Amino acid sequence: MNIEEYLRKDYVTSLMREGRRIDNRKLDEFREIKIEKGYSSEKAPGSAFINLGDTKVLVGISMGVGEPYPDRPTSGVMTTNVELRPIASPLFESGPPREKAIEIARVVDRGIRESGAIDLDKLYIEEDKVWIAFIDVHVLDDGGNILDAAGIGAISALLDTRLPKYEDGVVIRGEWEGKLPITCTPVPVTNVKIGSNLVVDPNLDEEYARETQLTVTTTDVINAMQKSGIGVFSSEEVDEAIETSFKKAKEIREIIEG
């Protein structure tokens, strides 16, 4: 951490002692969320461009045909990949997905998978052939809280997704069978601890001051949780984070579905 980062962190922390955030938001207030579904619709069956404050994430869905898992021969397959593109931050390096990208991808994936958001049973085609939904998250500008932006983007893009036509063993590009069957809208909410406070949707300055964080992904139940980073929570703090996450997810879900 260089001196500028240290000063920012210090400033954020001291404001927080008075219960204030650097951009004057309430502790449980998200930055503005803008969702442009169908951003890459000329090529991708589904997509969504997310602005979460000045964090920018583009999620695209590709639909391929492949083999099911041997233990679920009649279910489709989903897979989630996150690319922390170096354009998004001078701190990201080029190269294969690293620890941070993998963790984000796996947390986003679990929320969608465990909530059953994609009705995988409807993605069966014929023996040994099922649809594979590739969820590719492309992080373009890291202004903080890319995990929530990725999660919001992923389910938004899935809601935008059309199922391609498939005839005689061939995918017909540009023709559609209907929508991808989506059953619910899981939303991740990341709670970070700064001093004795919990706040949601940290911006970049707040991430420097963050002690640790907990992401809770909910539908009408909890579907995924992930504490991430060095540092500790009390069990009361965890409970508070869960409450907040249910509440915020409900608000965000309306924006996503709206």
Next chain:
Amino acid sequence: MNIEEYLRKDYVTSLMREGRRIDNRKLDEFREIKIEKGYSSEKAPGSAFINLGDTKVLVGISMGVGEPYPDRPTSGVMTTNVELRPIASPLFESGPPREKAIEIARVVDRGIRESGAIDLDKLYIEEDKVWIAFIDVHVLDDGGNILDAAGIGAISALLDTRLPKYEDGVVIRGEWEGKLPITCTPVPVTNVKIGSNLVVDPNLDEEYARETQLTVTTTDVINAMQKSGIGVFSSEEVDEAIETSFKKAKEIREIIEG
């Protein structure tokens, strides 16, 4: 660039101001080209060992059986790989193909592919099975202008190539069906700019003094062009390079086919 390289570069450039080359060649004169077709004939269906001055390149062709591209189900497949072996220069490192090797491979590949030199339609075997022609360029001694040496070697090796026998789903090694069908002889000619002059077939000293370069691959038409390296050409210089490339390619073609 170390001091020795700098001095060489300086010497080449100052000679060039008088229109002279360091080895007394004319501006549009190639070094001696020696081609030994069938160099690796005990194992490879086709091969050619090229001496271009003291640049040495060995090209081998392997013929495999595989699947066609879905969009061209009745056409064979070709692929080009260039290995800048570390034996060829103290400046090459071991390891996977790098930027320079990839660029050379792709320029050589385009010349052959776009001219239709290999009659890919004749490489169909049966449903979902076609011949794959692997063009492997092995650079063994880098005395300058390895791109042209690679391109001359590739088409020479292809002209040397026999098509293996294929019976009952098995390639019969050591028995041949006939020659690989080759329709024309694309030849790349690399023009480098030194001061206000264009010269062909740069040796290693001239490569140090090179400002930029343009490779033009021709048959009776232009099939591929590639400007490479930092630096600029005027459009008149490009025109001059194209003229020269047609002329030199014709001469070299006679050596290759002869």
Next chain:
Amino acid sequence: MNIEEYLRKDYVTSLMREGRRIDNRKLDEFREIKIEKGYSSEKAPGSAFINLGDTKVLVGISMGVGEPYPDRPTSGVMTTNVELRPIASPLFESGPPREKAIEIARVVDRGIRESGAIDLDKLYIEEDKVWIAFIDVHVLDDGGNILDAAGIGAISALLDTRLPKYEDGVVIRGEWEGKLPITCTPVPVTNVKIGSNLVVDPNLDEEYARETQLTVTTTDVINAMQKSGIGVFSSEEVDEAIETSFKKAKEIREIIEG
């Protein structure tokens, strides 16, 4: 080599001049060998945990179903992998198998393969389907002579291996067809040269003092040999190493089979 390693080496070498070893063993004496077959029996079809002095190696056998080699369509397949896990020594790094791991794997593999220890012809299932025996050597504590520990572990684990049931194209996990057919017990013995002496089963201190080494793997004949490392042997020394290897292998074989 740091100063501590240098002093150890020096001490071992000077003792050896008097024909003595640092742990008072005879020149052709192994450290205690403890073999726990079936160590991972809840998951792996075969396994063995080896203590060779304080060197610890765990070998596990996995049985998969795959395609035979085209030239041996009715024979099973075996493959050997050695992982020098970083837990085993502060000198091992994380990452893909390196030179040393590859050499050990290949020497262990050759002993088993060339002796025909696994009756591969009995691993044929049906057309284009045979059993693949994966031998995975996991080195956990490097107290010297991991090659012999790996080789002893590999054949011990193979002797422990059960063949899974295979019905209607599916491997039935947890049910067994019988034992993996093993025909003999190849044992590698590594002889290291320190000064003018040859010793077997070097401990870590002796490996620092080692000039070069020769591994001889025997059944009733010699099945594999590997000189390894910088340094030379006279042909008499090779002969001596072969004699010793036959003798020690016989003793060790009784421990393995017993």
Next chain:
Amino acid sequence: MEEIKMAEKDMKLIVNGKRLDGRNFDELRKIKMEVNVLERTVGSAYVEWGNNKVLAGVHGPREFHPKFLRDPTKAILTCTYNMAAFSVEDRKRPGPDRRSVEISKVISDALSSVAVLEKYPNTGIDVFVEVLQADAGTRCVSIVAASLALANSGVPMKDLVSACASGKIDGEIVVDLMKEEDNYGECDLPVAISPRKGDVLLLQMDGNLTRDEYTKAYNMAVDGSKKIYEMQKKTLLDSMVNFVEGEQK
């Protein structure tokens, strides 16, 4: 994919109020712990927990590479979680996959939260976890073993790390899932705590839990962790006694 799951979706996991292996809902599997089991590490531990077998060892504090990533204020603790190819029924290809990268990270985070890393600026402390046999819950077993190995190495710690998972099977909240329960269950909730203060060091969840089920499951995991803590303490104490006795011989 760690293992192929069988297609029997309606497998009953609770029969007559008992779990498949006869355990009660709040009962842990059999556990065995040992420290100081390796010669080339500064600290090591071995834990058997049900059918899991896990080895942990520590190298360092030692020079950290590359130089420009050193932290002048503290040691960098890195845990590497690795599964042996033969630790699961369907052979796992050697080398790190995405799952092991994530587990390595969450264990590193948890250990770093209690180790006094400030004592060793500019260095690296490497904790290696080798899963020799896997049967559900390996991340908890691994963190317990890693914490023991770290304590055994002499690196000062504010507290141990204890861990245990809970989950939901056939609609019931139970502790410490074994393989079948993990495969066919509805939820998995691994928790690691610093047992003296009760702080949460690791918390992951996937599946589905209502708010109330979560509280029940969380408490069950914490109770399990506390049992583990007692075993960890005893193991470390015994090793010290052995050490003293060994010295006297």
Next chain:
Amino acid sequence: MEEIKMAEKDMKLIVNGKRLDGRNFDELRKIKMEVNVLERTVGSAYVEWGNNKVLAGVHGPREFHPKFLRDPTKAILTCTYNMAAFSVEDRKRPGPDRRSVEISKVISDALSSVAVLEKYPNTGIDVFVEVLQADAGTRCVSIVAASLALANSGVPMKDLVSACASGKIDGEIVVDLMKEEDNYGECDLPVAISPRKGDVLLLQMDGNLTRDEYTKAYNMAVDGSKKIYEMQKKTLLDSMVNFVEGEQK
């Protein structure tokens, strides 16, 4: 393979003197440009060109690693061209392939020919190009966006880089090929120039062209580049005006 091409080899690309999308031979697709679109870069640009959507951003000048490859006489400019997995109809595996390595190199070469790199010895300037949607001609779109981002970053440039491709379809020379024209056409000739002096910075070609066709195609590409240049200038100027206006608010 960027995309699967359909097997319709005799598809007509020119009907009644018009191209499939109704354009004349010398007509460019619709183009939209913007600069200063990202917060974490020192310069950025976004270009929509037909169905192509490309984002470019610059980090640096900054420390160049590894140290022994630094150039004490100038900055090293490196462009990295990357296509999003979903930017094409058939998903592209993430990570560099041979095509993107080549395009990265030719864009790096072109930008390095006009940027005044001597001003920043020992440093690196990294230009990142993200293709978010691809529809033929991405290397020209990318170089135009990269050049805007570089100008926007304040690195001094002797000239902008403008680019446009021409090609041959159904035997006719046309400018700015879209996807179907690229797939079923006979030739592609991307050209980048420094528009004030008219120097050629990038020139690639594949297909077949006679000597005369080449001249016609080259001139058409240069004419297209000049139109692009006007848009680039306007975009940069507008951004400065906005900047001044923004400051006054």
Next chain:
Amino acid sequence: MEEIKMAEKDMKLIVNGKRLDGRNFDELRKIKMEVNVLERTVGSAYVEWGNNKVLAGVHGPREFHPKFLRDPTKAILTCTYNMAAFSVEDRKRPGPDRRSVEISKVISDALSSVAVLEKYPNTGIDVFVEVLQADAGTRCVSIVAASLALANSGVPMKDLVSACASGKIDGEIVVDLMKEEDNYGECDLPVAISPRKGDVLLLQMDGNLTRDEYTKAYNMAVDGSKKIYEMQKKTLLDSMVNFVEGEQK
């Protein structure tokens, strides 16, 4: 897998006391050697041996990277053995595989045993071996070529390295196996020696040999190596004569 072996297991390798290519049991294949064949290396050699064609070249002594692995007491000699994709009938994927890593190591070890590396502390000497056509016995051909290239480079050597393999076919011990003999034979025993002292520098074996067969095979390989040694000496001598003659011209 280097090459697909045909399924003819009962192929006769000895007919009327002669081998398939007409050789006697103790007869080598045709061999041709040359040094100083490359311009960019400090030493180089080319060896044709039967249908094998192998090129070797040396770079260095030169700076060794990475720095922290340098040896202050001597040069580090590294041999890299590489087979061209087209050197075998079934194309070999470019890049190192496990076999070539092992062969690179045993050749490095053998050359390091005779080169006077102490003369060049802190440096690296890189020996590159390119197999251009392979037909059994490439490791012996490679070590012979590498040794010639190293001698040609002027690095002082205590002795040359000569090498030859022997083996067992149809129950008979023979020298210098060609492809079919290697594929269908019972044993392969490559040996490299320092011919003046008779020290063993490389020794590998796989197959099956009784104690007595081993002795016979070993002696045959050593005899072969000695013949090779005579050719190596002549080659080096001729090159010096040429060099002197060339200088006088």
